[in-house]
Amino acid sequence: xxxxxxxGRRKLRTTxxxxxxxxxxxxxxxxxxxxxxxxxxxxxxxxxxxxxxxxSSAAGGGGMFPLPISLVAQAASADGVDVAYGQIETMIDHLxxxxxxxxxxxxxxxxxxxxRDQFPYKYASGRGxxxxxxxxxxxxxxxxxxxxxxxxxxxxxxxREADFLVVGVLEPTLTLPDSQAFxxxxxxxxxxxxxxxxxxxxxxxxxxxxxxxxVYPKAGADVPRLAAALExxxxxxxxxxxxxxxxxxxxxxxLLGGIIVGVGLISLIVGGLSVVNTxxxxxxxxxxxxxxxxxxxxxxxxxxxxxxxxxxxxxxxxGLIGVGLGAVAVYLGNLAGEDSGTVLFTLTxxxxxxxxxxxxxxxMAAGTIPAVHAARLDPVHALRYE
Amino acid sequence: MALLEARNLRKTYxxxxxxxxxxxRGVNVTIEAGEMVAIMGTSGSGKTTLMHILGLLxxxxxxxxxxxxxxxxxxDMTKLSDGARTRTRAEHLGFVFQSYNLVPTLSAAENVALxxxxxxxxxxxxxxxxxxxxxxxxxxxxAQHRPAELSGGEQQRVALARALVNRPSLVLGDExxxxxxxxxxxxxxxxxxxxxxxxxQTFVIVTHDPEVGAAADRIIRMxxxxxxxxxxxxxx
Numbered sequence: 101x102x103x104x105x106x107x108g109r110r111k112l113r114t115t116x117x118x119x120x121x122x123x124x125x126x127x128x129x130x131x132x133x134x135x136x137x138x139x140x141x142x143x144x145x146x147x148x149x150x151x152x153x154x155x156s157s158a159a160g161g162g163g164m165f166p167l168p169i170s171l172v173a174q175a176a177s178a179d180g181v182d183v184a185y186g187q188i189e190t191m192i193d194h195l196x197x198x199x200x201x202x203x204x205x206x207x208x209x210x211x212x213x214x215x216r217d218q219f220p221y222k223y224a225s226g227r228g229x230x231x232x233x234x235x236x237x238x239x240x241x242x243x244x245x246x247x248x249x250x251x252x253x254x255x256x257x258x259x260r261e262a263d264f265l266v267v268g269v270l271e272p273t274l275t276l277p278d279s280q281a282f283x284x285x286x287x288x289x290x291x292x293x294x295x296x297x298x299x300x301x302x303x304x305x306x307x308x309x310x311x312x313x314x315v316y317p318k319a320g321a322d323v324p325r326l327a328a329a330l331e332x333x334x335x336x337x338x339x340x341x342x343x344x345x346x347x348x349x350x351x352x353x354x355l356l357g358g359i360i361v362g363v364g365l366i367s368l369i370v371g372g373l374s375v376v377n378t379x380x381x382x383x384x385x386x387x388x389x390x391x392x393x394x395x396x397x398x399x400x401x402x403x404x405x406x407x408x409x410x411x412x413x414x415x416x417x418x419g420l421i422g423v424g425l426g427a428v429a430v431y432l433g434n435l436a437g438e439d440s441g442t443v444l445f446t447l448t449x450x451x452x453x454x455x456x457x458x459x460x461x462x463x464m465a466a467g468t469i470p471a472v473h474a475a476r477l478d479p480v481h482a483l484r485y486e
Numbered sequence: 487m488a489l490l491e492a493r494n495l496r497k498t499y500x501x502x503x504x505x506x507x508x509x510x511r512g513v514n515v516t517i518e519a520g521e522m523v524a525i526m527g528t529s530g531s532g533k534t535t536l537m538h539i540l541g542l543l544x545x546x547x548x549x550x551x552x553x554x555x556x557x558x559x560x561x562d563m564t565k566l567s568d569g570a571r572t573r574t575r576a577e578h579l580g581f582v583f584q585s586y587n588l589v590p591t592l593s594a595a596e597n598v599a600l601x602x603x604x605x606x607x608x609x610x611x612x613x614x615x616x617x618x619x620x621x622x623x624x625x626x627x628x629a630q631h632r633p634a635e636l637s638g639g640e641q642q643r644v645a646l647a648r649a650l651v652n653r654p655s656l657v658l659g660d661e662x663x664x665x666x667x668x669x670x671x672x673x674x675x676x677x678x679x680x681x682x683x684x685x686x687q688t689f690v691i692v693t694h695d696p697e698v699g700a701a702a703d704r705i706i707r708m709x710x711x712x713x714x715x716x717x718x719x720x721x722x
Contacts, residue, residue, distance in 0.1 A: 105591045392587040395543055396648065397576020397604035399569060480543050483587070 103410045106382075113378055114414065120374040121418025122425065124367020125459050129426025130433075131360045132455065133445035135353070140446055142346070142353050144275025148219050149342035153327045155313035158336045164190065166296070166309045171334050175313050178330060180321035185212035186310035188288035192259055192281065203245055205259060205281045207288020209234070216316040221277065226253035226268030233267070234284045240268035244278040247438065259283075260291045274446075285310075313337075368462060371418065375466035379411050383474040390474050391482025400475035407471035408464050415463020419456040427452070489519040489656060489688055490540065491557045496550040497535050497711075509535040510546065511711035519655065522682045522689045524699045527708035534660060536708065537692045541579055541658040542571040559655065576604040580649030584661035586641040588633040594620060594644045595629040598651050605652040619647035623677060639670035646677060650687070657681075659691035663698055675701045 107114045155175060157165035169186050176184040188207035210229045221228065229240055239259065241251055246269045251257045257264050259281055272278055289306040296304070317326050327339040383390070390403055430445040437443050497510040509532045517523055527533045538544040539556065542563055546554040556563045559578065563571060575581075580601075588597045595616045602612035620629050623643040633641050642662065649657050659678075663671040675698060681687050691698060699705050707715040 102592070102596075109591060388587070389589055392583075392589065393600070393604075394572070395541075395575065395581055395587075396601050397572055397579075398600075399572050399576075399604075402604070478544075480538050483543075483583070 103406070103413050106410055107413060110382070110385075113381065117374045117378040117414055118418040118421065121367070121371040121415055121459055121463065122422040124363075124371045125419045125422025125455050126426045126429070127363045128360070128367055128458070129423050129447065129451060129455050130429050130445070131356075131363050132451040133426070133430045133447040135356050135360050136448055136451060137444055137446040138353050138356055140274045142349050144273060145349065146342055146346060148273070148275050148277065149345055150218055151317055151323060151342070153315040153317065153323065153330065154340045155315060155330055155334065155337050156311060156340070158338045165311070166292075166300075166304055167311060167313065167337070169308045169310050171337070172310070172313055174334055175315055175330060178326070178333060180318050180326045180329070181315055182318040182321075183212075183214050183216050183316040184313055185209065186285075186313050187212075188285065188292050188310055189312050190292055203279045203281070204276075205283060205288060205291070207283050207285040207292070209285050213314070213316065219273075219277070221273075222271040224269045224271045226266065228268055229282055229284065235286050236284060237262060237264045237287055238267045238283065239264040240270065240282040241266055242270050242278040242280045243272040244443065245281055246270075257281075260295060262287075262291060364458070371415070371459070372462055372466040375411050375414055375463050376469055378414065379407060379467045379470040380473075382410075383407065383470045386474075387477060387482050387485040390477055391479045391485065394477070394479035395483060403475040404468070404471045407474055408467045411467020411471070412460050412464035415466075416456065416460040418463070419459025422459065423452050423455050426455070487560065488516045489521075489559065490515070490517040490690075492516075492540065492555070494550065494552045494554045495536065495539055495546045495556070496554065497532075497539065497544070497546055508711050510539070512550075513708075513711070513713055515540070515706065515713065515716075517656075517688060517690060519688055520682070520686045522679065522701070522703045523691070523706060524702035524704070525690065525692045525706045525708060526694060526699050527714070528694070530710075531708040532711040533692045533708045537658055537660055537690065540690060541581060542575050576601070577606070577652060578654050578656065580652070580654040580657040582642070582645050582649045582657065582659040582662040584664035586633070586638070586645045586665075588641055588644055588648075590633050593630050593632055594625060594636065594647075597633070597644055598648045601648045602651050607652070615651050616647070619651040620644070622650070622681075623647045638665055639667075639673060642666060642670070642674055643677070646674065650681060653685065654687065656688045656690065659689065659693075661693055661695075662691060663693065663695055668697070671695070671697055 157167050159165040167186070172184055172186040175181060185208070189204060192203040192205050210231055210233070224243065226240070229238070239257060241257065249257050251266050251269070253266050253269055255266050257266055264283065270277055286307065289309055292311065293301045293304055293306045293309060315330065317323055323341055324343070327341050331337060331339050393403060427447055430447045434443050434445055492513065492515045495510050495513040496508070498506045498508050500506050513532070513536060515536070525533045525536060535544070539546050545564060546556065548554065548564060554564055563574065566574070589600065592600065595613065598616035598619050599612040602615045607615055617626065617629055620626050623646050625640060625643050625647065628636060628640060633644070636644065663674055666674065678689055679701065682689055691702065693699060704716070704718050706713055
């Protein structure tokens with residue numbers, strides 16, 4: 101209470117200092133939430149990838165380029181391969197650009213992974229695809245895709261100018277499947293060919309065309325070596341494994357981590373300096389008061405404790421407000437992003453707690469300098485100070 | 487044994503590298519327990535410096551020859567660390583200043599309780615003692631007021647309560663009536679005398695107010711950093 105009263109003495113100055121800390125912590129929270137989200141995507145994608153080796157055309161990624169289905173049998177017979185199957189996996193709208201994950205359509209034959217896909221798909225409503233769906237315009241939607249299109253089980257959704265009956269909606273996975281539409285392979289093959297340039301499509305037969313081969317290695321197989329062997333034995337293909345994925349996406353996550361450290365440092369410097377300034381002015385104004393306290397028996401440690409506590413309180417209040425405003429920004433950002441299916445932020449209790457603790461410790465650390473200075477004041481000199 | 491015995495107190499304030507002002511030039515003072523002593527003198531006579539040294543707010547020149555000694559309650563204070571002198575101030579000394587020197591953000595009761603807290607009586611014990619001390623100076627009903635809401639005389643009585651809350655054996659005053667009119671001065675002096683009589687507390691008061699001098703048992707007159715005259719007052 102006493103500390104609060106001291107802060108209340110110079111309302112404008114205290115408010116400005118708290119605002120400084122608030123802004124820093126706000127930025128820390130928002131970037132932290134962004135990083136958590138990206139981190140979740142990376143970790144989730146890693147789990148999603150599992151032990152798989154994804155084979156696609158060496159001509160380009162993103163499922164833009166076709167592969168002949170005959171390669172599947174070739175891949176399946178390669179050394180160390182347990183299961184291999186072909187699928188269509190391509191961006192639904194390859195002209196659309198968006199932050200986060202692109203919407204994808206995936207055409208596959210249910211059960212072709214022979215139980216190797218360990219990713220925990222859960223259905224919020226409806227069901228998964230079955231072999232009986234083959235040849236029908238039915239679709240299972242990822243959580244974001246369903247929400248974005250307001251699609252429900254039993255309703256229809258338009259994908260690449262074709263109407264689909266929604267038979268299932270997945271629960272959020274926080275990674276790739278959230279923005280994917282799963283459909284029978286034959287249907288996907290036709291849609292895929294329709295969208296290719298005519299001179300390319302003319303040379304292809306829909307039922308013989310895929311974009312990716314999903315390969316599950318045998319237990320104990322050397323995955324990188326298997327990937328290299330597939331690249332060598334199959335014509336014009338390239339492979340991606342979980343570890344390669346980690347390297348490419350991980351570098352982006354690292355970049356973001358760097359930005360967060362940067363923001364943290366800036367808030368540390370700006371917020372810290374303003375606390376030092378505020379407390380130094382405060383000590384200056386209270387020189388006489390400090391002299392009185394020292395004279396009537398207040399120890400140096402008490403004087404330091406009081407001032408450091410006050411500075412810590414400034415940091416704590418700034419941190420609290422910063423986290424509050426950051427949470428509001430994250431909420432509004434996600435609300436705005438919901439319509440386009442781009443949920444950018446994940447705010448965790450850890451981020452909230454760490455930010456508040458950081459702000460408080462920052463305030464205390466910054467307050468230490470003027471506090472120690474105050475405690476060293478000669479009481480007689482301080483008492484004479486006007 | 488005397489409550490306080492000071493020998494060879496010298497204090498030189500350095501001005502620049504070579505010049506200095508000798509505020510005290512070798513002062514010897516003995517104060518018996520239960521005395522009420524006034525230290526008087528013109529400004530610049532060294533009386534305030536003497537009070538600061540007797541009150542452990544300042545050290546005398548330790549490198550002077552002959553070396554200084556300041557024995558209070560049987561202990562030589564010149565040999566103590568800053569922390570030990572701070573503790574001694576908290577537990578055994580009380581201070582009253584000319585400009586009251588209350589903490590503006592704290593209520594009267596909190597100001598008094600602060601001194602109790604420094605002496606190790608925190609929490610409700612300190613608050614109870616603070617209220618009792620305020621009652622002694624007749625300000626029980628003003629306990630929750632901030633200094634700005636109190637008159638000068640009331641503020642000085644709060645300061646007095648703060649000086650007395652830990653029942654110190656020695657109370658030092660630096661022009662405690664300097665900002666008060668004669669009626670308030672008489673009030674404060676009457677209080678000092680009451681505590682001196684009832685509790686046997688020793689008061690050492692720096693003043694240039696003859697009224698205060700007249701109220702004391704003994705007057706130490708100073709000039710140019712030396713004790714000029716040390717006499718018992720005729721009328722106590």
